[in-house]
Amino acid sequence: MIRIKDIAKACGVSVSTVSKALNRSHEISGDTTRKIVEKANKMGYIANSSARSLKTKRSQNLGLIFVDNSDSGLGHEYFSIILNGIKMEAERQGYDLTFISNKIGSSKNSYLNHARYRGCDGVIIVSADFQDPKIMALVNSDMPTVTIDYQFHNKTAIMSDNKKGLEEIVKHVYEMGHRRIAFIHGEDTDVTRQRLASFYKACEELDINVPIEYIRSAEYHIPKYSGIATRELLEMENRPTCIIYPDDYSYMGGLTEIEKHGFKIPEDISVVGYDGIYLSRILRPKLTTYVQDSVQIGLMAANKLIEMIMHPKTYLSEQITINGYLQKGQTVKRI
Amino acid sequence: MIRIKDIAKACGVSVSTVSKALNRSHEISGDTTRKIVEKANKMGYIANSSARSLKTKRSQNLGLIFVDNSDSGLGHEYFSIILNGIKMEAERQGYDLTFISNKIGSSKNSYLNHARYRGCDGVIIVSADFQDPKIMALVNSDMPTVTIDYQFHNKTAIMSDNKKGLEEIVKHVYEMGHRRIAFIHGEDTDVTRQRLASFYKACEELDINVPIEYIRSAEYHIPKYSGIATRELLEMENRPTCIIYPDDYSYMGGLTEIEKHGFKIPEDISVVGYDGIYLSRILRPKLTTYVQDSVQIGLMAANKLIEMIMHPKTYLSEQITINGYLQKGQTVKRI
DNA sequence: TTGTACGCGTTATCAC
DNA sequence: GTGATAACGCGTACAA
Numbered sequence: 297m298i299r300i301k302d303i304a305k306a307c308g309v310s311v312s313t314v315s316k317a318l319n320r321s322h323e324i325s326g327d328t329t330r331k332i333v334e335k336a337n338k339m340g341y342i343a344n345s346s347a348r349s350l351k352t353k354r355s356q357n358l359g360l361i362f363v364d365n366s367d368s369g370l371g372h373e374y375f376s377i378i379l380n381g382i383k384m385e386a387e388r389q390g391y392d393l394t395f396i397s398n399k400i401g402s403s404k405n406s407y408l409n410h411a412r413y414r415g416c417d418g419v420i421i422v423s424a425d426f427q428d429p430k431i432m433a434l435v436n437s438d439m440p441t442v443t444i445d446y447q448f449h450n451k452t453a454i455m456s457d458n459k460k461g462l463e464e465i466v467k468h469v470y471e472m473g474h475r476r477i478a479f480i481h482g483e484d485t486d487v488t489r490q491r492l493a494s495f496y497k498a499c500e501e502l503d504i505n506v507p508i509e510y511i512r513s514a515e516y517h518i519p520k521y522s523g524i525a526t527r528e529l530l531e532m533e534n535r536p537t538c539i540i541y542p543d544d545y546s547y548m549g550g551l552t553e554i555e556k557h558g559f560k561i562p563e564d565i566s567v568v569g570y571d572g573i574y575l576s577r578i579l580r581p582k583l584t585t586y587v588q589d590s591v592q593i594g595l596m597a598a599n600k601l602i603e604m605i606m607h608p609k610t611y612l613s614e615q616i617t618i619n620g621y622l623q624k625g626q627t628v629k630r631i
Numbered sequence: 632m633i634r635i636k637d638i639a640k641a642c643g644v645s646v647s648t649v650s651k652a653l654n655r656s657h658e659i660s661g662d663t664t665r666k667i668v669e670k671a672n673k674m675g676y677i678a679n680s681s682a683r684s685l686k687t688k689r690s691q692n693l694g695l696i697f698v699d700n701s702d703s704g705l706g707h708e709y710f711s712i713i714l715n716g717i718k719m720e721a722e723r724q725g726y727d728l729t730f731i732s733n734k735i736g737s738s739k740n741s742y743l744n745h746a747r748y749r750g751c752d753g754v755i756i757v758s759a760d761f762q763d764p765k766i767m768a769l770v771n772s773d774m775p776t777v778t779i780d781y782q783f784h785n786k787t788a789i790m791s792d793n794k795k796g797l798e799e800i801v802k803h804v805y806e807m808g809h810r811r812i813a814f815i816h817g818e819d820t821d822v823t824r825q826r827l828a829s830f831y832k833a834c835e836e837l838d839i840n841v842p843i844e845y846i847r848s849a850e851y852h853i854p855k856y857s858g859i860a861t862r863e864l865l866e867m868e869n870r871p872t873c874i875i876y877p878d879d880y881s882y883m884g885g886l887t888e889i890e891k892h893g894f895k896i897p898e899d900i901s902v903v904g905y906d907g908i909y910l911s912r913i914l915r916p917k918l919t920t921y922v923q924d925s926v927q928i929g930l931m932a933a934n935k936l937i938e939m940i941m942h943p944k945t946y947l948s949e950q951i952t953i954n955g956y957l958q959k960g961q962t963v964k965r966i
Numbered sequence: 967t968t969g970t971a972c973g974c975g976t977t978a979t980c981a982c
Numbered sequence: 983g984t985g986a987t988a989a990c991g992c993g994t995a996c997a998a
Contacts (some may be wrong), residue, residue, distance in 0.1 A: 310969045315993055325967060342747045343735075346681040346690070347991035350974045355681070356736060357729070357749075362718075370718070372911070376711040383705070383730060390736035392749065393647075394692070394729040395718060400678075401691060401725040409677045412632075414692075414727065440655055519913050547983055548913040574706070575910060578854050578883040580890055634975055645985045660983060682975035685990045767976060 297437060298341050307335050319342070349415050354472045358386055359396040359411040359419035361431075363538060372517055373573040374543070374590055375423055378444060378549060381594020389602050391417070398430055408434040420444070426486075440604040446486050446493045452604065452613045457620055458490040461586040462540075464622045465568050466498035467630045468584070469538050473631040474566060475504055478536035480525045480546070482516035488542075495540070507534075516542050519549025527552035530557050532563070537566060544569040544576045544585055562629035572623050581626035588620045633676050642670050653678075682705075684750050693721055693936060694731040695752035696745040706853055707765050709816050709878070709925055710758055713779060716929020719757060726752075733765055743769040753936045755779070761821070775939040777932045781821050787948045788941065789932045792955060793825040796921040797875075799957045800903050801833035803874050803919070808841055808966040809901060813871035815860045815881070817851035823877075830875070842869075851877050854884025861885035861919040865892050865900070872966060873901035879911045879920055897964035916961035923955045 300314045309328065317324045318341075324332075348508065349355040360382070362370060370376055386393050396410045396419060407528050411419050419441035424431050426446045435441050435448045447453045447609035469477055479495050482488050490509075499506050509532060512525035522541055529536055530553065541547040547569040551561070559565050561581060569576055572587025596616055603613045635649045642649065644663065652667035653676075658863060659667075684690040687762045695717070697705065705711055722730050724736070731745045731754060742765050746754050753775035759766050761781045770776050770783045781786040804812055814830050818824050827846075834841050844867060847858035855878055862870055865888065876882040882904040894900050904911055907922025931951055939946045 297991095300993095301991080311992085312994075313968055316968090316977080319993080323967065328967080340746045344685070344750070344991055345748050346685040346750055348974090348993080350679070350681040351683060351993050352989080355972085364715075370711045370715040371708055373708070373711075374707055376705045376708075377909075380699075382707040387730075387732045387734065390734070392729055392732075394727055395722075397722045397727075399722065399725070412677045415679070415681055440733050485975090545909070545913075548910075552913065554917060574880070578880075578887065580887060632975095635977095636975080646975095646986055647977080647979095647986075650975095651984090654977085658983065663983080679975050682990090683977075685975080685992090686977045866987085 297309050298339050299344075300341070303332065303336050303339060304590075306339065307332055322614065336605060342501070352543055353415075355415040355417055356390060356623040357392045357414065357416055358598070359407075359414065360393050360414035361396050361407060361421045361424050362420060363398075363424040372511065372545075373575075374571050374588065377590040378422060378594040378597070381591040381596075382422070382598045383594075384591075385514040385595040386597035386602075389598070390603060391598070406430045406433060408437050408439060411439055417605045418442070420597050420601055421446075422597075429480045430546075440601060440608070442601045442604070444593060444597055447615060449611055453615050454600065455615065455617050456487075456588045456590075456593060457617045459494040460617075461570065461588075461620060462494035463489045464541055465570075465586055466502065466504070467497060468565070468622055468624065469540075469628060470502050470504065472538075472628050473567070474538040474628070476534070477504060477506070477514065477538045477540065478510040479506075479540045480512045480514050480522050480528050480529075480542055480550070482514060482542040482546075510536055514542055514546060517545050519546055519552070522546035523549035523551065523553045527557075530554065530559070535565075538568065538628065539565065540568045540570075542570060544571045544573045544583060547583065547585075562627050566628040566631075568628060572620065573611055576625070581624070584625040584627045585623050586620050587623045590616050593618045593621055633674050634679075635676070638667065638671050638674060638768065641674065642667055661725040684763075688750075688821055690750040690752055691725060692727045692729055692749065692751055693933070694742075694749065694751035695730050696742060696754060696756045696759050696769075696888050698733075698762055705875060707880075708910075709906050709923065710939060712925040713757060713929040715930070716926040716931075718929070719926075720930040720933035721937075724933070726933070726937060741765045741768055743772050743774060744814045746774055752940045753777070755932050755936055756781075757932075769944050775856035775936060775943070777937070777939070779928060779932055779935045781952060785936055785948055788950050789928050789935070790950065790952050791822075791923045791925075791928060793822055794829040795952075796905065796923075796955060797826045797829035798833045800875055800905075800921055801830060801837065801839070803957055803959065804875075804901070804903065805837050805839065807963050809873040811869070811871040812839060812841070812873045813845040813847065813864050814841075814875045815847045815849050815857050815864075815877055815885070817849060817877040817881075844882070845871055849881060852880050856884065856925070857881035858888045861888040862892075865889065865894070867920075871900075873903065873963065875903045875905075877905060879904040879906045879908045879918060882918065882920075897923070897962050901963040901966075903963060907955065911958065911960070915962075918958070919960040919962045921955055922958045924953050928953045932941045 304311045304314045320415040421443045443453045470615035485559035569583045576583040576585045639646045639649045652664040756778045759930045778788045847860035904920035911918040911920045
């Protein structure tokens with residue numbers, strides 16, 4: 297390992313001159329800087345981030361919280377694409393990314409402590425139990441944080457546009473002539489509440505009557521549950537002509553059930569997904585779904601967090617909504 | 632922020648005593664240790680990893696290389712599940728995970744330098760261009776590394792069992808009565824070569840004749856290319872009765888093409904995928920595919936890397952193969 | 967424009 | 983069993 301001290305010796309200057317030169321300080325003359333930088337490269341000098349951040353109190357490192365009780369969190373395309381977006385933007389701006397768990401070494405601990413331990417400049421909470429006191433403690437600390445798809449009071453959050461999403465879906469389905477529209481929603485979260493409220497509102501405005509039995513509960517990303525809900529809907533006397541699913545994956549569970557009943561999509565029943573994952577585009581019939589711009593969500597999360605880190609005094613928390621768009625596939629029949 | 636110095640003052644002991652007590656050194660009496668630890672907790676002490684690793688030369692942090700030219704790397708379930716496995720095992724053993732790119736801050740750099748800069752104890756190369764000199768430099772350095780699905784000479788690698796995979800697929804398809812078997816493979820990589828060799832070998836042993844036109848090239852994870860290959864196969868005079876795809880996603884491209892030709896699966900043509908992603912299980916007909924145990928691949932990669940870090944002298948590089956299994960779906964017809 | 971000296975928080979060595 | 987002290991590598995007042 298080679299240190300600035302070695303370079304200083306090799307160049308016949310002091311360590312501080314080397315430090316300043318490497319950091320392109322204007323205090324150092326162009327000539328000296330050039331000479332030092334060149335020498336440093338030749339000697340294969342690599343800075344030591346530990347020493348640097350010990351001194352500067354900055355790590356250029358962002359924490360990443362990704363808790364998946366479902367044990368396959370990262371496996372969900374929606375999240376992994378968000379992660380990809382975060383990674384791209386963080387790298388672009390010269391930040392690294394470190395996963396933050398709720399333990400340090402082998403001992404249980406809080407997320408906040410872990411982030412502090414690693415000297416994170418800020419933390420992005422991609423997926424977590426937002427009711428967890430340890431998450432709340434983190435968000436309410438002085439550590440800059442950005443949450444995704446969950447809004448803490450007065451904190452910066454990046455949200456997919458659930459309101460617009462359900463609104464557009466309902467409108468489209470309505471225009472296609474449907475009046476008996478069922479909605480299978482995910483477990484009770486902020487996102488779900490937004491979507492549900494927006495669904496009701498859109499229906500109300502269009503004078504669509506929504507029997508309570510048309511609203512079914514399932515869990516995001518678990519096709520089985522949406523399958524069960526689908527069966528219940530199909531077996532109703534006055535069954536819906538269109539079913540809106542919590543997400544594209546869940547639709548697959550519904551699909552199985554629909555086929556079991558001998559129904560065809562969209563001839564016998566229309567369906568709409570949510571997320572617009574890759575799968576939705578290659579399925580046949582192509583799925584009508586609301587495409588969330590997950591890369592953009594990730595980019596924006598990283599971007600805002602870095603802004604917050606750089607301007608801690610002037611930055612005002614924001615709630616940013618990332619627009620998606622309706623992908624009109626072939627799963628909604630005109631009736 | 633509270634430092635050991637503060638605790639020392641509060642307890643009326645020296646900093647070194649506190650340090651030792653917190654690290655459970657046996658030099659310190661049980662009583663003193665208890666008192667110090669308690670006080671530290673009460674004061675909300677959190678260690679500083681920068682200071683610690685500056686001194687100890689250990690970071691308890693693993694680097695993660697994940698390069699995706701395709702711009703959706705993390706979005707591929709195979710990789711994101713591997714990542715999940717790595718994360719689980721690293722956390723279990725008290726290691727953190729940091730993404731390593733080929734730049735430090737805003738300046739271009741090598742992976743090795745980046746890993747050194749962050750003081751990584753080791754690096755897992757999940758996905759990368761293994762011909763990239765920067766990757767090779769990393770692997771050939773003194774930095775402990777583990778690669779996934781690529782074998783550098785005399786280095787530790789975790790491989791999915793491509794040999795057994797293709798072998799089992801061919802055997803199964805053969806047993807179902809197929810003799811005209813086509814294989815669409817991915818771009819030229821280690822994995823592809825292994826699979827191709829194994830495919831040929833299995834066919835040879837079963838006396839299956841493989842016309843050169845039955846071997847088609849596509850790219851992993853890009854349905855479009857597999858779609859094109861599929862069309863070419865379907866339009867042959869003597870078309871195959873079964874097509875093996877590079878991966879489950881690619882099969883979706885083939886599916887579209889097959890339906891365009893008015894063929895049904897498996898009545899008119901049989902198909903086999905590879906990977907066993909979630910999708911393969913919920914598709915109807917359920918896809919016959921070779922399931923890779925990607926969580927296990929991730930777990931093992933982290934596990935071996937940590938072993939290597941802890942026993943640098945005695946650890947011998949290994950090539951570990953993680954077994955998968957054949958998922959018999961409904962896409963291969965008995966003929 | 968350059969150099970000196972110190973401190974960031976921690977651990978390791980050695981003396982007591 | 984405990985304490986004093988010197989590093990680890992870097993950045994930055996402040997001095998020159």
